[in-house]
Amino acid sequence: MKQSQITYWCHEIIRSQAEEGGYYIDATMGKGNDTLFLCELAREKGKVLAFDIQQEALDVTKELLKTHGKEMQAELILDGHEHMDRYAGKESADVICFNFGYLPGGDHNLATTYRTSIEAIGKGLGILKHGGMMSLCIYSGGDTGFEEKEKILEYVKALPGKEYTVIVNEYYNRKNCPPMPVFIFKE
Template sequence: MMKSYQITEWCHEIIKSQVQREGIYIDATMGNGYDTAFFCELAGEKGKVFAFDIQELAVERTGKLLEQRGLTARAQLILDSHANMEQYMGGEKADCICFNFGYLPGGDHAMATNPDTSLIAIRAGLDILKEGGLMSLCIYSGGDTGFEERDAILEELRQLDSRRYLVIVNSYYNRGNHPPIPVFILKK
Protein backbone atom coordinates (compact mmCIF):
# COMPACT_ATOMS: atom_id res chain seq x y z
CA MET A 1 0.00 0.00 0.00
CA MET A 2 1.28 3.45 -0.91
CA LYS A 3 2.04 5.79 1.96
CA SER A 4 0.51 9.24 2.16
CA TYR A 5 2.98 11.90 1.22
CA GLN A 6 1.19 14.97 2.45
CA ILE A 7 3.82 17.38 3.68
CA THR A 8 3.54 16.55 7.39
CA GLU A 9 3.64 12.78 6.79
CA TRP A 10 6.62 13.22 4.45
CA CYS A 11 8.45 15.25 7.10
CA HIS A 12 7.64 12.63 9.75
CA GLU A 13 9.12 9.89 7.57
CA ILE A 14 12.35 11.85 7.10
CA ILE A 15 12.52 12.70 10.81
CA LYS A 16 12.03 9.04 11.82
CA SER A 17 14.85 8.01 9.48
CA GLN A 18 17.31 10.61 10.82
CA VAL A 19 16.57 11.34 14.48
CA GLN A 20 17.28 9.23 17.53
CA ARG A 21 14.43 8.16 19.78
CA GLU A 22 14.06 9.26 23.42
CA GLY A 23 15.60 12.65 22.68
CA ILE A 24 14.57 16.26 23.08
CA TYR A 25 12.20 17.66 20.48
CA ILE A 26 10.60 21.02 19.79
CA ASP A 27 7.35 21.57 17.95
CA ALA A 28 7.81 25.26 17.25
CA THR A 29 4.30 25.71 15.79
CA MET A 30 1.96 23.46 17.77
CA GLY A 31 -1.17 24.00 15.66
CA ASN A 32 -3.59 21.10 16.10
CA GLY A 33 -0.98 18.99 17.88
CA TYR A 34 -0.15 16.27 15.37
CA ASP A 35 3.57 17.05 15.28
CA THR A 36 3.59 17.32 19.07
CA ALA A 37 1.96 13.87 19.34
CA PHE A 38 4.44 12.49 16.80
CA PHE A 39 7.33 13.83 18.89
CA CYS A 40 5.77 12.41 22.08
CA GLU A 41 5.82 8.97 20.47
CA LEU A 42 9.50 9.44 19.55
CA ALA A 43 10.29 10.73 23.05
CA GLY A 44 8.99 7.65 24.79
CA GLU A 45 9.27 7.66 28.56
CA LYS A 46 12.78 9.17 28.63
CA GLY A 47 12.58 12.03 26.13
CA LYS A 48 11.06 15.51 26.29
CA VAL A 49 8.86 17.57 24.00
CA PHE A 50 8.47 21.33 24.07
CA ALA A 51 5.59 22.70 21.96
CA PHE A 52 4.93 26.37 21.24
CA ASP A 53 2.04 28.40 19.88
CA ILE A 54 0.68 31.90 20.41
CA GLN A 55 -2.95 30.80 20.12
CA GLU A 56 -4.86 29.41 23.09
CA LEU A 57 -6.96 27.37 20.65
CA ALA A 58 -3.81 25.53 19.51
CA VAL A 59 -2.80 24.75 23.10
CA GLU A 60 -6.34 23.50 23.87
CA ARG A 61 -6.54 21.29 20.77
CA THR A 62 -3.08 19.87 21.33
CA GLY A 63 -3.81 19.18 25.00
CA LYS A 64 -6.98 17.27 24.05
CA LEU A 65 -5.16 15.23 21.40
CA LEU A 66 -2.35 14.30 23.78
CA GLU A 67 -4.87 13.38 26.47
CA GLN A 68 -6.77 11.11 24.04
CA ARG A 69 -3.53 9.36 23.14
CA GLY A 70 -2.20 9.10 26.71
CA LEU A 71 0.81 11.31 25.93
CA THR A 72 0.17 14.35 28.16
CA ALA A 73 3.10 13.72 30.52
CA ARG A 74 5.64 13.75 27.68
CA ALA A 75 5.08 17.32 26.48
CA GLN A 76 5.28 20.81 27.86
CA LEU A 77 2.73 22.99 26.02
CA ILE A 78 3.83 26.61 25.99
CA LEU A 79 1.59 29.56 25.09
CA ASP A 80 4.30 31.81 23.67
CA SER A 81 5.98 32.68 20.39
CA HIS A 82 8.44 30.24 18.89
CA ALA A 83 10.78 33.24 18.72
CA ASN A 84 11.15 32.84 22.52
CA MET A 85 11.85 29.09 22.60
CA GLU A 86 15.38 29.47 23.91
CA GLN A 87 14.02 30.88 27.20
CA TYR A 88 12.32 27.55 27.97
CA MET A 89 15.12 25.14 27.14
CA GLY A 90 17.26 25.57 30.25
CA GLY A 91 20.40 25.23 28.13
CA GLU A 92 19.33 21.84 26.76
CA LYS A 93 19.95 21.03 23.11
CA ALA A 94 17.30 19.57 20.79
CA ASP A 95 17.57 16.52 18.56
CA CYS A 96 14.87 17.82 16.24
CA ILE A 97 12.82 20.98 15.78
CA CYS A 98 9.87 21.25 13.47
CA PHE A 99 8.01 24.24 12.08
CA ASN A 100 4.81 24.61 10.07
CA PHE A 101 4.67 28.15 8.71
CA GLY A 102 1.31 29.66 7.83
CA TYR A 103 -1.91 29.65 9.83
CA LEU A 104 -3.66 27.23 12.17
CA PRO A 105 -5.83 24.87 10.10
CA GLY A 106 -9.41 25.53 11.17
CA GLY A 107 -8.31 28.68 13.00
CA ASP A 108 -8.23 32.39 12.28
CA HIS A 109 -6.42 32.93 8.97
CA ALA A 110 -5.54 36.45 10.06
CA MET A 111 -3.29 34.92 12.75
CA ALA A 112 -0.44 33.46 10.74
CA THR A 113 3.27 33.20 11.23
CA ASN A 114 5.23 36.17 9.92
CA PRO A 115 8.72 36.61 8.51
CA ASP A 116 10.09 38.66 11.40
CA THR A 117 9.35 36.23 14.23
CA SER A 118 9.82 33.18 12.01
CA LEU A 119 13.38 34.18 11.12
CA ILE A 120 14.16 34.87 14.78
CA ALA A 121 12.75 31.43 15.68
CA ILE A 122 14.74 29.64 12.98
CA ARG A 123 17.97 31.31 14.16
CA ALA A 124 17.19 30.44 17.80
CA GLY A 125 16.37 26.88 16.77
CA LEU A 126 19.66 26.48 14.94
CA ASP A 127 21.48 27.54 18.13
CA ILE A 128 19.44 25.06 20.20
CA LEU A 129 19.85 22.19 17.74
CA LYS A 130 22.46 19.56 18.62
CA GLU A 131 25.23 18.74 16.20
CA GLY A 132 23.76 16.01 14.03
CA GLY A 133 20.28 17.35 14.82
CA LEU A 134 17.57 18.00 12.26
CA MET A 135 15.24 20.93 11.66
CA SER A 136 12.13 20.37 9.58
CA LEU A 137 10.26 23.30 8.02
CA CYS A 138 6.91 23.05 6.22
CA ILE A 139 6.53 26.31 4.34
CA TYR A 140 3.01 27.17 3.17
CA SER A 141 2.54 30.13 0.85
CA GLY A 142 -0.04 31.65 -1.47
CA GLY A 143 -3.67 32.31 -0.59
CA ASP A 144 -3.99 33.90 2.83
CA THR A 145 -0.33 33.66 3.81
CA GLY A 146 1.26 35.25 0.75
CA PHE A 147 4.81 34.81 -0.37
CA GLU A 148 6.75 37.26 1.79
CA GLU A 149 7.45 34.74 4.55
CA ARG A 150 8.35 31.95 2.12
CA ASP A 151 10.81 34.17 0.26
CA ALA A 152 12.39 35.53 3.46
CA ILE A 153 12.87 32.03 4.91
CA LEU A 154 14.35 30.60 1.72
CA GLU A 155 16.73 33.54 1.39
CA GLU A 156 17.83 33.13 5.03
CA LEU A 157 18.48 29.42 4.47
CA ARG A 158 20.48 30.11 1.31
CA GLN A 159 22.86 32.21 3.46
CA LEU A 160 23.57 29.47 6.05
CA ASP A 161 27.19 28.39 6.28
CA SER A 162 27.50 25.19 4.24
CA ARG A 163 30.31 24.00 6.51
CA ARG A 164 27.88 23.97 9.47
CA TYR A 165 24.52 23.15 7.85
CA LEU A 166 23.15 20.99 5.07
CA VAL A 167 19.93 22.54 3.71
CA ILE A 168 17.68 20.40 1.53
CA VAL A 169 14.71 22.14 -0.10
CA ASN A 170 12.14 19.73 -1.59
CA SER A 171 9.26 20.49 -3.91
CA TYR A 172 6.00 18.94 -5.00
CA TYR A 173 7.14 19.60 -8.54
CA ASN A 174 4.01 18.67 -10.48
CA ARG A 175 1.41 20.24 -8.17
CA GLY A 176 -0.18 23.58 -8.90
CA ASN A 177 -1.55 26.28 -6.60
CA HIS A 178 1.67 26.97 -4.71
CA PRO A 179 2.17 23.64 -2.93
CA PRO A 180 3.90 23.60 0.46
CA ILE A 181 7.68 23.36 0.52
CA PRO A 182 9.29 20.75 2.82
CA VAL A 183 12.77 21.80 3.96
CA PHE A 184 15.29 19.91 6.10
CA ILE A 185 18.34 21.38 7.80
CA LEU A 186 20.98 19.07 9.22
CA LYS A 187 23.40 20.66 11.67
CA LYS A 188 26.87 19.25 11.03
Protein backbone atom coordinates in the same frame (compact mmCIF):
# COMPACT_ATOMS: atom_id res chain seq x y z
CA MET B 1 -2.37 8.54 -0.55
CA LYS B 2 -0.60 9.40 2.69
CA GLN B 3 2.94 9.38 1.33
CA SER B 4 2.37 12.54 -0.68
CA GLN B 5 1.18 14.63 2.28
CA ILE B 6 3.86 17.01 3.51
CA THR B 7 3.43 16.12 7.18
CA TYR B 8 3.71 12.39 6.52
CA TRP B 9 6.83 12.90 4.45
CA CYS B 10 8.44 15.21 7.02
CA HIS B 11 7.64 12.74 9.81
CA GLU B 12 9.35 9.95 7.88
CA ILE B 13 12.48 12.05 7.37
CA ILE B 14 12.51 12.99 11.06
CA ARG B 15 11.98 9.35 12.08
CA SER B 16 14.91 8.29 9.89
CA GLN B 17 17.24 10.78 11.61
CA ALA B 18 16.06 11.04 15.21
CA GLU B 19 16.88 8.65 17.98
CA GLU B 20 14.09 7.60 20.29
CA GLY B 21 14.11 9.18 23.71
CA GLY B 22 15.44 12.54 22.57
CA TYR B 23 14.57 16.15 23.23
CA TYR B 24 12.27 17.60 20.59
CA ILE B 25 10.62 20.95 19.91
CA ASP B 26 7.41 21.57 17.99
CA ALA B 27 7.80 25.27 17.27
CA THR B 28 4.31 25.65 15.78
CA MET B 29 1.91 23.43 17.72
CA GLY B 30 -1.27 24.01 15.70
CA LYS B 31 -3.65 21.06 16.11
CA GLY B 32 -0.98 18.99 17.87
CA ASN B 33 -0.20 16.36 15.26
CA ASP B 34 3.54 17.08 15.20
CA THR B 35 3.54 17.32 18.99
CA LEU B 36 1.95 13.87 19.23
CA PHE B 37 4.40 12.46 16.67
CA LEU B 38 7.35 13.87 18.63
CA CYS B 39 5.94 12.45 21.89
CA GLU B 40 5.80 9.03 20.25
CA LEU B 41 9.48 9.43 19.29
CA ALA B 42 10.37 10.68 22.77
CA ARG B 43 8.81 7.68 24.49
CA GLU B 44 9.11 7.68 28.28
CA LYS B 45 12.71 8.92 28.43
CA GLY B 46 12.41 11.90 26.10
CA LYS B 47 10.74 15.28 26.26
CA VAL B 48 8.82 17.57 23.92
CA LEU B 49 8.34 21.33 24.08
CA ALA B 50 5.53 22.70 21.93
CA PHE B 51 4.80 26.39 21.22
CA ASP B 52 1.83 28.31 19.93
CA ILE B 53 0.41 31.79 20.45
CA GLN B 54 -3.22 30.64 20.39
CA GLN B 55 -4.98 29.15 23.40
CA GLU B 56 -7.14 27.13 21.00
CA ALA B 57 -4.02 25.33 19.74
CA LEU B 58 -2.96 24.45 23.29
CA ASP B 59 -6.44 23.21 24.20
CA VAL B 60 -6.77 21.02 21.09
CA THR B 61 -3.24 19.65 21.50
CA LYS B 62 -3.73 18.93 25.20
CA GLU B 63 -6.87 16.92 24.40
CA LEU B 64 -5.12 15.05 21.56
CA LEU B 65 -2.20 14.11 23.81
CA LYS B 66 -4.55 13.05 26.61
CA THR B 67 -6.51 10.84 24.21
CA HIS B 68 -3.25 9.07 23.26
CA GLY B 69 -1.83 8.91 26.80
CA LYS B 70 1.04 11.27 25.97
CA GLU B 71 0.13 14.36 28.01
CA MET B 72 3.00 13.86 30.48
CA GLN B 73 5.67 13.85 27.77
CA ALA B 74 5.04 17.35 26.43
CA GLU B 75 5.21 20.81 27.89
CA LEU B 76 2.75 23.02 26.02
CA ILE B 77 3.80 26.68 26.01
CA LEU B 78 1.57 29.64 25.16
CA ASP B 79 4.27 31.82 23.61
CA GLY B 80 5.71 32.65 20.22
CA HIS B 81 8.29 30.32 18.70
CA GLU B 82 10.72 33.24 18.53
CA HIS B 83 11.01 32.94 22.33
CA MET B 84 11.95 29.25 22.42
CA ASP B 85 15.41 30.14 23.75
CA ARG B 86 13.71 31.14 27.03
CA TYR B 87 12.67 27.52 27.53
CA ALA B 88 15.41 25.42 25.90
CA GLY B 89 19.16 25.51 26.39
CA LYS B 90 21.85 25.95 23.79
CA GLU B 91 22.56 22.82 21.73
CA SER B 92 19.98 20.78 23.67
CA ALA B 93 17.40 19.70 21.03
CA ASP B 94 17.65 16.73 18.71
CA VAL B 95 14.83 17.83 16.39
CA ILE B 96 12.90 21.05 15.90
CA CYS B 97 9.94 21.20 13.55
CA PHE B 98 7.96 24.11 12.14
CA ASN B 99 4.76 24.38 10.11
CA PHE B 100 4.50 27.95 8.88
CA GLY B 101 1.17 29.55 8.04
CA TYR B 102 -1.99 29.56 10.14
CA LEU B 103 -3.87 27.20 12.44
CA PRO B 104 -5.77 24.74 10.21
CA GLY B 105 -9.40 25.80 10.31
CA GLY B 106 -8.44 28.90 12.28
CA ASP B 107 -8.32 32.63 11.69
CA HIS B 108 -6.18 33.36 8.62
CA ASN B 109 -5.31 36.75 10.10
CA LEU B 110 -3.36 34.93 12.83
CA ALA B 111 -0.50 33.50 10.81
CA THR B 112 3.24 33.24 11.14
CA THR B 113 5.25 36.13 9.74
CA TYR B 114 8.70 36.11 8.24
CA ARG B 115 10.18 38.34 10.95
CA THR B 116 9.26 36.10 13.89
CA SER B 117 9.74 32.93 11.83
CA ILE B 118 13.30 33.82 10.82
CA GLU B 119 14.07 34.86 14.39
CA ALA B 120 12.70 31.50 15.58
CA ILE B 121 14.72 29.54 13.01
CA GLY B 122 17.88 31.37 14.08
CA LYS B 123 17.26 30.71 17.76
CA GLY B 124 16.33 27.12 16.96
CA LEU B 125 19.63 26.58 15.16
CA GLY B 126 21.41 27.66 18.35
CA ILE B 127 19.28 25.23 20.39
CA LEU B 128 19.80 22.36 17.94
CA LYS B 129 22.50 19.84 18.85
CA HIS B 130 25.30 19.07 16.43
CA GLY B 131 23.95 16.15 14.43
CA GLY B 132 20.38 17.37 14.95
CA MET B 133 17.84 18.39 12.35
CA MET B 134 15.20 21.01 11.76
CA SER B 135 12.12 20.47 9.59
CA LEU B 136 10.37 23.44 7.99
CA CYS B 137 6.99 22.98 6.31
CA ILE B 138 6.42 26.20 4.42
CA TYR B 139 2.85 26.88 3.37
CA SER B 140 2.25 29.80 1.04
CA GLY B 141 -0.43 31.03 -1.25
CA GLY B 142 -3.94 32.29 -0.77
CA ASP B 143 -3.94 35.11 1.72
CA THR B 144 -0.66 34.35 3.53
CA GLY B 145 2.84 33.18 3.09
CA PHE B 146 4.42 34.37 -0.17
CA GLU B 147 6.67 36.91 1.50
CA GLU B 148 7.39 34.57 4.40
CA LYS B 149 8.35 31.74 2.04
CA GLU B 150 10.76 33.91 0.05
CA LYS B 151 12.39 35.43 3.14
CA ILE B 152 12.82 32.03 4.82
CA LEU B 153 14.37 30.58 1.67
CA GLU B 154 16.76 33.53 1.42
CA TYR B 155 17.71 33.04 5.07
CA VAL B 156 18.39 29.29 4.87
CA LYS B 157 20.30 29.67 1.59
CA ALA B 158 22.74 32.00 3.37
CA LEU B 159 23.48 29.54 6.20
CA PRO B 160 27.16 28.53 6.23
CA GLY B 161 27.65 25.29 4.32
CA LYS B 162 30.33 24.04 6.68
CA GLU B 163 27.90 24.22 9.61
CA TYR B 164 24.58 23.26 8.01
CA THR B 165 23.22 21.17 5.18
CA VAL B 166 19.97 22.61 3.82
CA ILE B 167 17.74 20.50 1.59
CA VAL B 168 14.83 22.27 -0.11
CA ASN B 169 12.14 20.11 -1.71
CA GLU B 170 9.12 20.96 -3.77
CA TYR B 171 6.02 19.35 -5.14
CA TYR B 172 7.06 19.94 -8.73
CA ASN B 173 3.86 19.11 -10.61
CA ARG B 174 1.29 20.50 -8.15
CA LYS B 175 -0.57 23.73 -8.78
CA ASN B 176 -1.93 26.32 -6.36
CA CYS B 177 1.19 26.92 -4.27
CA PRO B 178 1.78 23.52 -2.68
CA PRO B 179 3.68 23.38 0.62
CA MET B 180 7.46 23.20 0.57
CA PRO B 181 9.38 20.88 2.91
CA VAL B 182 12.84 22.07 3.93
CA PHE B 183 15.31 20.17 6.10
CA ILE B 184 18.31 21.66 7.89
CA PHE B 185 20.97 19.37 9.32
CA LYS B 186 23.45 20.82 11.80
CA GLU B 187 26.94 19.44 11.28
